[in-house]
Amino acid sequence: MRHLGILALAGFILLPLVQAVILSFTATLPTEAQGSFGLMNYQGVLATPELRAAMVNSAFYVTLNVALCIGIGLPAAYALARTRFTGDRHFLLAILVFRVTPPVVLSLPIFILFSQFGLVNSPIGIAVVHCLFNLPVAVWVLESFIRAVPREFDETAYLDGHSGLSFFFRHLIPQIAPGIGVAAFFCFIFSWVEVVFARILTVTGGKPITMAIQAMFSFQTDIGRVMAMTCLSLLPGVAMIWFVRNHLAKGFTLRA
Amino acid sequence: MRNPRRNAGPDKELGHASTYHLDSRLPSPSPIPMRPHDNRAWFLVLPALTLLGLVGALPLLAVINYGFHDIFSLQDVYWVGVQWFTDILQSDRFLASLGRSLLFSALALGIQVPLGIGVALLLLSYGKRAVWGLMLVALPLVVPWNMIPMFWLGLIDAKSGLLGPSLAAIGFDWKFTGWHTWALILVVDTWHWLGLVVVLAYAGLSAIPPAYGQAAAIDGASRWAMLRYIQLPKIAAALAIVFLLRFVDSFMIYTEAFAINAGGPSDATRFLSLELGEEIKGFSYGQAAARATIYFLIVLAVVWAFVAATREREG
Numbered sequence: 001m002r003h004l005g006i007l008a009l010a011g012f013i014l015l016p017l018v019q020a021v022i023l024s025f026t027a028t029l030p031t032e033a034q035g036s037f038g039l040m041n042y043q044g045v046l047a048t049p050e051l052r053a054a055m056v057n058s059a060f061y062v063t064l065n066v067a068l069c070i071g072i073g074l075p076a077a078y079a080l081a082r083t084r085f086t087g088d089r090h091f092l093l094a095i096l097v098f099r100v101t102p103p104v105v106l107s108l109p110i111f112i113l114f115s116q117f118g119l120v121n122s123p124i125g126i127a128v129v130h131c132l133f134n135l136p137v138a139v140w141v142l143e144s145f146i147r148a149v150p151r152e153f154d155e156t157a158y159l160d161g162h163s164g165l166s167f168f169f170r171h172l173i174p175q176i177a178p179g180i181g182v183a184a185f186f187c188f189i190f191s192w193v194e195v196v197f198a199r200i201l202t203v204t205g206g207k208p209i210t211m212a213i214q215a216m217f218s219f220q221t222d223i224g225r226v227m228a229m230t231c232l233s234l235l236p237g238v239a240m241i242w243f244v245r246n247h248l249a250k251g252f253t254l255r256a
Numbered sequence: 257m258r259n260p261r262r263n264a265g266p267d268k269e270l271g272h273a274s275t276y277h278l279d280s281r282l283p284s285p286s287p288i289p290m291r292p293h294d295n296r297a298w299f300l301v302l303p304a305l306t307l308l309g310l311v312g313a314l315p316l317l318a319v320i321n322y323g324f325h326d327i328f329s330l331q332d333v334y335w336v337g338v339q340w341f342t343d344i345l346q347s348d349r350f351l352a353s354l355g356r357s358l359l360f361s362a363l364a365l366g367i368q369v370p371l372g373i374g375v376a377l378l379l380l381s382y383g384k385r386a387v388w389g390l391m392l393v394a395l396p397l398v399v400p401w402n403m404i405p406m407f408w409l410g411l412i413d414a415k416s417g418l419l420g421p422s423l424a425a426i427g428f429d430w431k432f433t434g435w436h437t438w439a440l441i442l443v444v445d446t447w448h449w450l451g452l453v454v455v456l457a458y459a460g461l462s463a464i465p466p467a468y469g470q471a472a473a474i475d476g477a478s479r480w481a482m483l484r485y486i487q488l489p490k491i492a493a494a495l496a497i498v499f500l501l502r503f504v505d506s507f508m509i510y511t512e513a514f515a516i517n518a519g520g521p522s523d524a525t526r527f528l529s530l531e532l533g534e535e536i537k538g539f540s541y542g543q544a545a546a547r548a549t550i551y552f553l554i555v556l557a558v559v560w561a562f563v564a565a566t567r568e569r570e571g
Contacts, residue, residue: 005378006389013392016407016447017399019418023410068307076304079297086295091305093563098312100500100559102508104532105548108541109318110311112330132311135304140497189397195511210400223410230403237398245387248394253460254494 024231028224041228051229054212058192059236061123061208065130066187070180072131073138078172080139081146082154095136103196106132111200121205129197134187140254141186145179146172148252178247185244192237209233316552322545340546349531354554357507357528360441364506368446369499372453377483379454380461390458393451401448405515408444430517434524437517441525444512449502456498460491496566504555 024041027033033040045051080088110129111120119125149172157163157171173180195210202211209229216226323341326334344350375393379386399407412430413420430440464487472482488495510529513519519526528551535544 002378002381005375006382009375009389010392012447013395013450015418016411017395019411020403020407022418072303072307075300079300082291083294083297084291085293085297085301088297091301095304095308096500096563097556097559098308100504100555101312101316101552102504102529102555104508104510104529104536105319105552106312106315108322108536108545108548109315112318113315128307129311131307135308139304189394193398193400195401210402213400214402223406226403226406227410230400230406233400234395234398238395241391241394241398245391248390248455248459249387249462250459253463253491254456254497 020227021231023224024227026224029220029222041222041224042232044222044225045229045232050207050215051212054207054209055232057123057206058208058210058233061127061130062188062191062236064124064127065134065191066184068127068131069134069138069187070142070183073135073142073183074168074173074180077139077142078146078168081143082151095139099133099136101132103133103194107196107200110197114201120201121203122201123206123208125201126198126206126208127191129201130187130191130194134190137186137190138183141183141252142176142179144252144254145176145182149175178244178250179252181244182247182252185240185248188240189237192233319545319552320549322542323549324546325542327541327545336542340543341550344543344547344550349526352523353526353528353531356526357509360438360509360527361503361506363442364445364449365499365502367442368450368453368502369495371446372450372498373457373488373495375450375454376457376461377487379458386458390455393454395451396448397451399448401511402515404448405444405512408440408447409516412440432521434521437521437525441509441513441516444516445506445509448512449505453498453502456494457491460494461487464490492566492569496562500559500562503558507555508551 025037025039027036027038027040076091079085080092114120114125114129117125119128153171153175154167157167162171193210195214198208198210199214202208207215210233213226213229213233216222216229324335324337326336328334375389379389382389396404411417411419412423412428415421417423428436430436468486468490469482472486477485508529509527510533513525513527514530514533517525519530532544532547532551535547
């Protein structure tokens with residue numbers, strides 16, 4: 001019974017992925033070769049400069065976004081986990097509200113604002129704007145992991161003469177490394193695949209993978225090649241899932 | 257003092273926990289140590305607040321401001337007061353779309369939250385091997401959003417899809433039958449987001465010290481009583497976040513709905529976000545901003561009600 005449930009779940013999750021992988025190995029354009037199997041779609045993707053550039057752009061903005069969210073989120077999470085301060089609950093409410101503000105609501109002014117700073121058509125712009133929904137997530141996850149560390153841990157470090165930056169880098173960060181991994185994972189999954197801000201901020205250049213795929217759709221779309229590009233774009237995500245697998249399973253509790 | 261609600265080992269807890277009874281909500285064995293009050297913490301929060309102000313608050317104020325103007329170009333802006341707001345709120349189309357979006361959210365939450373908790377409980381019973389299940393359900397989360405509808409359209413393509421021919425044989429027609437389109441969008445949305453519910457529910461469930469379960473077993477608690485009085489209250493905070501995230505994303509669903517049937521057949525899946533998309537594409541920026549403001553206020557109202565309810569329950 002239990003196993004049947006798992007099998008049904010696996011079927012449901014894997015079917016669309018299997019379909020995509022099959023298509024990515026199939027010649028789909030109506031030519032003589034239509035229907036034949038092979039690596040031609042992947043070769044086609046890797047031979048296209050725009051698609052290679054898109055992979056670099058995506059990797060760059062997502063790395064920058066994760067670094068920003070962790071770097072800025074960690075002090076805030078520490079403050080929330082260890083102290084009470086005037087307005088702490090309002091801060092929690094504020095980050096919740098920003099997290100759930102639909103991106104489409106903000107897309108127009110974000111475009112105008114960012115074009116004044118010269119951040120349109122640049123992966124940096126995407127990295128910054130994705131902090132809107134990823135910084136709150138990073139704060140929630142990190143706060144939950146810091147809370148699980150007993151406060152004596154901080155006090156011992158202080159008694160040993162570590163304070164400020166030295167405490168953060170030499171004591172706290174190694175201690176909550178799994179939490180940083182989990183926070184990075186959640187930031188990654190919301191940022192890597194996002195389309196609304198990515199579309200509005202990359203009009204002519206700096207396109208990430210999602211928008212490069214969008215641009216492959218035309219009057220006669222080579223759906224096999226589209227699927228090959230998509231399957232390649234899954235690889236970093238799958239790697240990310242693999243790295244955090246044990247920490248996701250160990251247990252943490254978010255609080256808003 | 258180690259906070260026992262988090263991850264104290266079972267050896268420390270067993271003595272306390274086995275004396276508890278299930279008829280009251282299980283209290284923590286000792287209160288959370290009081291955090292000191294220190295306003296210098298604001299220095300640590302300030303960078304986060306500044307960044308969110310820049311990418312969140314500032315654009316939000318701009319949107320609200322645009323909503324009161326007619327915008328032909330950035331140089332050509334006229335004050336129109338609340339005209340857009342009254343136009344939108346009085347139109348039947350808006351109310352119909354609002355109803356559809358609310359119904360869609362209700363269905364999505366009604367399916368995904370219980371199903372996600374169910375899958376998390378199922379995985380929990382597999383012990384260490386649950387990791388493979390978690391990785392499985394997390395897979396759809398890393399698929400580019402604009403490709404998710406394409407995956408499914410490929411799968412149910414009547415000619416070449418793996419499921420297409422059999423679906424066509426039983427008369428499934430998502431292009432022209434309204435409720436079939438609804439079902440397809442719900443399935444696609446569930447496929448996309450089930451993993452998030454499962455991962456967060458599983459993380460919360462596995463943070464519950466085993467002593468609680470052992471104590472309940474000694475008291476002869478049923479599986480249902482365990483779930484109702486121990487597990488669900490313990491993961492309530494994590495579920496609140498899941499609930500809100502899923503509400504907002506399903507309420508504002510665009511990518512999937514647009515790619516699958518663009519609001520059709522005959523407006524059956526015309527959700528709020530599709531109307532906003534039309535206005536932005538039609539360059540009616542003032543009207544789009546007014547509409548965006550209304551959507552934001554609806555979302556804000558739901559979040560507010562939800563947080564108020566949660567905090568009241570916590571006391």
